[in-house]
Amino acid sequence: MPNHTRLEEDLGANASNAQIQSIYDDLFTDQHHIDCLLARPLPPEVFRTAGALRDAVTSSMRILANVVIDNRSAHDG
Secondary structure, three states, rough: OOOOOHHHHHHHHHHOHHHHHHHHHHHHHHHHHHHHHOOOOOOOHHHHHHHHHHHEEEEEEHHHHHHHHHHHHHHHH
């Protein structure tokens, strides 16, 4: 049994793959906006904060992708 985060467990139990894909798409858009912000000259503290936010969004996207993979595996096997 793979290790799951609380988010993976909650989403896996309560969300369809379509709902998860919708959240993923929103995060992808957010990530693009953060990248545009990071391309600008920013004070160091704003740059660090935006970078941390991007890391959190990327991590959330990985979690969502894992939930979809786990859901597909559960239905296939």
